[in-house]
Amino acid sequence: MSRADRETEKGDARMLKEMIGRKSEKTKNVIERGAVKKFAEAIGDDSPLFTDEEAGKQSVYGRNIAPPTFPVTFDSGSIPGLNLPPKGLIHGEQNYVYTRPLFVGEEVHCWIEVKEYYERTGNFGKMGFLILTRYGEDAEQQLLFTEERIVIINEAARKEMER
Amino acid sequence: MSGIGQMEVGETLPVIQLEPVSRLDLIKYAGASGDFNPIHTIDAEAEHAGLPGIIAHGMWTMGNLAKLFTPYLGEGFIETYSIRFKGMVFLGDVVSLEAKLKEKDSEKQIFDVEAVNQDGKKVLAGSLAFAVLKNQPPAAQGS
Numbered sequence: 001m002s003r004a005d006r007e008t009e010k011g012d013a014r015m016l017k018e019m020i021g022r023k024s025e026k027t028k029n030v031i032e033r034g035a036v037k038k039f040a041e042a043i044g045d046d047s048p049l050f051t052d053e054e055a056g057k058q059s060v061y062g063r064n065i066a067p068p069t070f071p072v073t074f075d076s077g078s079i080p081g082l083n084l085p086p087k088g089l090i091h092g093e094q095n096y097v098y099t100r101p102l103f104v105g106e107e108v109h110c111w112i113e114v115k116e117y118y119e120r121t122g123n124f125g126k127m128g129f130l131i132l133t134r135y136g137e138d139a140e141q142q143l144l145f146t147e148e149r150i151v152i153i154n155e156a157a158r159k160e161m162e163r
Numbered sequence: 164m165s166g167i168g169q170m171e172v173g174e175t176l177p178v179i180q181l182e183p184v185s186r187l188d189l190i191k192y193a194g195a196s197g198d199f200n201p202i203h204t205i206d207a208e209a210e211h212a213g214l215p216g217i218i219a220h221g222m223w224t225m226g227n228l229a230k231l232f233t234p235y236l237g238e239g240f241i242e243t244y245s246i247r248f249k250g251m252v253f254l255g256d257v258v259s260l261e262a263k264l265k266e267k268d269s270e271k272q273i274f275d276v277e278a279v280n281q282d283g284k285k286v287l288a289g290s291l292a293f294a295v296l297k298n299q300p301p302a303a304q305g306s
Contacts, residue, residue, distance in 0.1 A: 042195035043226035
């Protein structure tokens with residue numbers, strides 16, 4: 001490895017480490033009935049609780065709910081300075097924690113935070129692990145869910161970020 | 164609907180075997196989720212990324228896996244859902260979805276969940292906590 005390469009590597013690590021703790025602006029979303037229906041169809045989940053108004057009313061929730069992975073559709077704004085490469089990213093993990101299900105028709109205010117960044121050297125060279133947490137609150141600022149996404153960034157992709 | 168609350172530790176939910184993965188499945192998921200990374204829909208882009216062909220979105224498989232709990236959503240809701248992606252899903256793969264009750268108390272049940280392909284290889288695995296409601300809807304705020 002040349003000295004220039006080593007310098008670049010240090011630069012990458014520093015840049016991503018500096019992002020830890022940075023957050024996006026809260027962004028308002030409305031859970032649209034049509035979007036929930038389309039999403040439920042795309043994962044082949046035919047629960048009437050997602051789409052059938054009457055079934056929703058009769059349920060313990062008194063309304064329709066959204067599937068647990070629906071937050072992938074939410075706009076959470078963007079983190080200034082965090083420009084992930086379009087290629088070379090591997091989705092490692094995804095973790096949800098809910099205080100209650102999401103309701104069709106409600107407002108959800110979302111933002112993302114860079115929770116952690118670290119590097120490990122393994123069989124495929126040095127990999128970066130970036131932990132991004134998305135938060136969602138209701139209109140009264142009550143936390144509804146967190147969504148943690150662990151993204152693995154390979155060496156080539158980290159170099160790409162420097163360009 | 165009877166009984167996720169009555170399950171015993173070690174019992175499994177009925178396995179769901181998905182239809183072979185089709186390109187249209189992934190195009191639909193791209194549209195519904197907003198994830199248009201072309202390695203999931205366009206052969207040339209997948210090959211350019213060093214893959215033998217297009218692969219399913221990990222979140223497509225994770226979204227499907229939650230279907231195991233669909234019959235029980237009237238009894239409770241998915242409180243935590245954690246997945247580690249372990250292998251790629253290719254076109255034509257036949258994915259089976261499985262859940263086994265690992266622990267339970269009066270309020271929640273914790274399942275080991277996984278999706279395996281036709282060769283028995285795990286493509287994702289993790290854990291899901293199902294919160295059992297006692298005829299009390301969770302606090303409905305803001306609407």
